[in-house]
Amino acid sequence: MAKQFDYDVVIVGLGPAGSSLAYQLRKSGLRIAGVDLVDINGIWGKPCGDAIGEHHFHETGMPLPSGEALANNVEGIDLYSPSEEVRLRVKGKGFMINRNAYGRMLVSEAEKAGVDIYLETYVRNPVLEDGKLVGVKAVRGDEEILFKAKVIVDATGTSGVLRRRLPKEWPVNEPLKPVDMNIAYRRIVKLEEEIEDPNYIRIYVNQEIAPGGYWWLFPKSSSVANIGLGVQGGRGYPHPKKIYDEILMKRRDVGSQVEVYADAGAAVPTRRPANTLVWDNFVGIGDNGYTVNPVHGGGMGYAMNAAYHASKAIIEAFQANDFTRYGPLWKLNLGYMRGIGAKQASLDIFRIYLQELSNEEIEWGLKNGIMKAEDAYDTSVTGELKANFSVLDKVKTLFKLLGRPSMLQELVTVSRYMKKAKELYLNYPETPGRLEDWIERVEALYREYKGKLGITW
Numbered sequence: 001m002a003k004q005f006d007y008d009v010v011i012v013g014l015g016p017a018g019s020s021l022a023y024q025l026r027k028s029g030l031r032i033a034g035v036d037l038v039d040i041n042g043i044w045g046k047p048c049g050d051a052i053g054e055h056h057f058h059e060t061g062m063p064l065p066s067g068e069a070l071a072n073n074v075e076g077i078d079l080y081s082p083s084e085e086v087r088l089r090v091k092g093k094g095f096m097i098n099r100n101a102y103g104r105m106l107v108s109e110a111e112k113a114g115v116d117i118y119l120e121t122y123v124r125n126p127v128l129e130d131g132k133l134v135g136v137k138a139v140r141g142d143e144e145i146l147f148k149a150k151v152i153v154d155a156t157g158t159s160g161v162l163r164r165r166l167p168k169e170w171p172v173n174e175p176l177k178p179v180d181m182n183i184a185y186r187r188i189v190k191l192e193e194e195i196e197d198p199n200y201i202r203i204y205v206n207q208e209i210a211p212g213g214y215w216w217l218f219p220k221s222s223s224v225a226n227i228g229l230g231v232q233g234g235r236g237y238p239h240p241k242k243i244y245d246e247i248l249m250k251r252r253d254v255g256s257q258v259e260v261y262a263d264a265g266a267a268v269p270t271r272r273p274a275n276t277l278v279w280d281n282f283v284g285i286g287d288n289g290y291t292v293n294p295v296h297g298g299g300m301g302y303a304m305n306a307a308y309h310a311s312k313a314i315i316e317a318f319q320a321n322d323f324t325r326y327g328p329l330w331k332l333n334l335g336y337m338r339g340i341g342a343k344q345a346s347l348d349i350f351r352i353y354l355q356e357l358s359n360e361e362i363e364w365g366l367k368n369g370i371m372k373a374e375d376a377y378d379t380s381v382t383g384e385l386k387a388n389f390s391v392l393d394k395v396k397t398l399f400k401l402l403g404r405p406s407m408l409q410e411l412v413t414v415s416r417y418m419k420k421a422k423e424l425y426l427n428y429p430e431t432p433g434r435l436e437d438w439i440e441r442v443e444a445l446y447r448e449y450k451g452k453l454g455i456t457w
C-alpha cells in the first residue's frame with residue numbers, strides 16, 4: 001500500500017523553475033510539497049553555462065546570488081565572428097553563479113517557511129481519477145508515495161515527466177521536436193593561463209565548430225571557466241562532446257586545462273514557448289514549458305520568470321477555489337506569453353534563420369555592421385530584429401558579390417515574421433476556449449515562414 005500525503009500544491013522538480021516557485025509561494029499559507037529525485041548536493045544539478053542576467057532577479061523579486069552562490073560578476077558579453085576577427089562587446093550586467101549553492105539556499109528558505117521538501121524521491125507518473133488530475137505517484141527507497149494535491153506542478157526540466165504522461169488530447173502534452181533543441185556539453189575547468197577580461201563572458205559563433213548553436217568560454221574567476229558548446233538536434237551533427245575533445249581541446253585557450261571540476265551534457269529546448277503552461281489542476285514551467293531563450297539558450301532566468309507568474313496564478317486559484325483552466329490559473333499563460341513569451345516566439349523565428357547561415361555569411365554580416373553590439377542587445381531584449389537596414393540598402397551590390405543577393409530579401413522576411421510571431425503571442429487567447437484556433441494560427445505562421453525560406457526541417 002502506498003503512503004498518501006495530501007497537499008494544496010505539489011511541485012515536482014526543484015531546479016530553477018520548481019525551487020523558485022517553492023520560494024515564491026513559501027509565505028502563501030498553502031500546504032506545499034517540493035519533490036526531487038536528487039539529494040541536496042544534486043539540487044540545480046543540470047549542466048549549465050552558469051550565466052544569468054541581473055535583470056531576471058529584479059523582475060521576479062528573487063534574491064541576488066551572493067556568498068558561495070556567486071562565482072563572478074559579469075559586465076557583458078563578447079560575441080566573436082567565425083574568424084574571431086570581429087568582436088562585438090555587448091554590455092549588460094549579470095552573474096556567473098554556483099548553481100548548487102544558489103538552489104540549496106532557495107530550497108532551505110522554502111523549507112524554513114514551511115514547505116515540505118522530499119529529496120531522493122522519484123516521481124513516476126501523474127495520477128488521474130475520472131479523467132481529473134489529482135496527484136502523482138512516487139518512490140523513495142522501497143516506499144511508494146501518493147502525493148495528492150489540487151495543483152500539480154511539472155518542473156522536471158526537458159524530460160517533462162508529468163506533461164508527457166498526461167492524456168494526448170490535453171494541449172499541454174506537446175512534443176518537442178529534436179530540431180527545436182540544442183544538445184549541449186560543458187566542462188568547468190581550471191586553466192593554466194590567466195583569463196583575459198574575466199568579467200566578460202565569451203560567445204563564439206562558428207557553424208563548423210558548433211552547427212546551429214555556439215561555443216562559449218564563461219569565466220568563473222580569472223583562472224576557472226565554464227567552457228562548452230551546443231549543437232542543433234535532429235540534423236545528424238556530431239555529439240558536442242566529440243567536437244569538444246577533437247576540436248576545442250586543440251585550442252590553446254581551451255586545451256590548457258589543469259583540472260576538471262565538472263563534466264556533463266544535456267539537451268535544452270530552443271523553441272517558442274509551449275502552447276500552454278496550464279491545464280485543469282496542472283501547471284508546467286521551466287524547460288518542459290520551453291521557457292528558454294531560443295537564441296542564446298539561457299533558461300534559468302525565464303524559469304524564474306515563469307515561476308513568478310505561476311505563484312501569482314496559483315494563489316489566486318486558491319482564493320477563487322477554482323483549479324480549472326477556466327479559472328485564475330490561466331493568468332500564468334497571460335502573464336508569461338504576453339510578456340517574455342512574445343519576445344521568445346519572435347526570437348525563435350530569428351533562431352531558425354541563424355541556424356541556416358554559413359560561417360561566410362555570419363562573418364560578412366558582422367564585419368559590415370549589419371548587426372551592431374547595441375542592436376544585438378536590443379534584439380535580445382525586445383525580440384525585434386534591430387539590424388541596420390540603412391546599411392543593408394547600401395550594400396546590395398555586396399550581397400550580389402557574396403553570391404547571396406536573396407539574403408537582403410531574407411532579412412526583410414525574417415524581420416516581418418518576427419513581428420508577426422510577437423503579435424500573435426501578445427494576443428494570446430484571453431480564455432482557453434480560443435486556444436485551439438490560436439495554435440492553428442501560430443503553426444500556420446511558422447509553416448509559411450519556413451516555406452518562404454525554403455527550410456524543410
Ligand SMILES: Cc1cc2nc3c(=O)[nH]c(=O)nc-3n(C[C@H](O)[C@H](O)[C@H](O)COP(=O)(O)OP(=O)(O)OC[C@H]3O[C@@H](n4cnc5c(N)ncnc54)[C@H](O)[C@@H]3O)c2cc1C
Binds near residue numbers: 018159184
Ligand atoms: C550545457 C548547458 C548550458 C546551459 N547554459 C545556460 C546558461 O549559461 N544560462 C542559463 O540561464 N541557462 C543555461 N542553460 C539552460 C538551463 O540550464 C535550463 O534552462 C534550466 O536549468 C531549466 O530549469 P528547470 O528547473 O526547468 O529544469 P532542470 O534544471 O532540468 O531541473 C529539473 C529538476 O527536476 C528533477 N526531476 C526530473 N525528473 C524527475 C522525477 N521523475 N522525479 C523527481 N524529480 C525529477 C531533476 O532532478 C531536476 O532537479 C544551459 C543548459 C545546458 C544543457
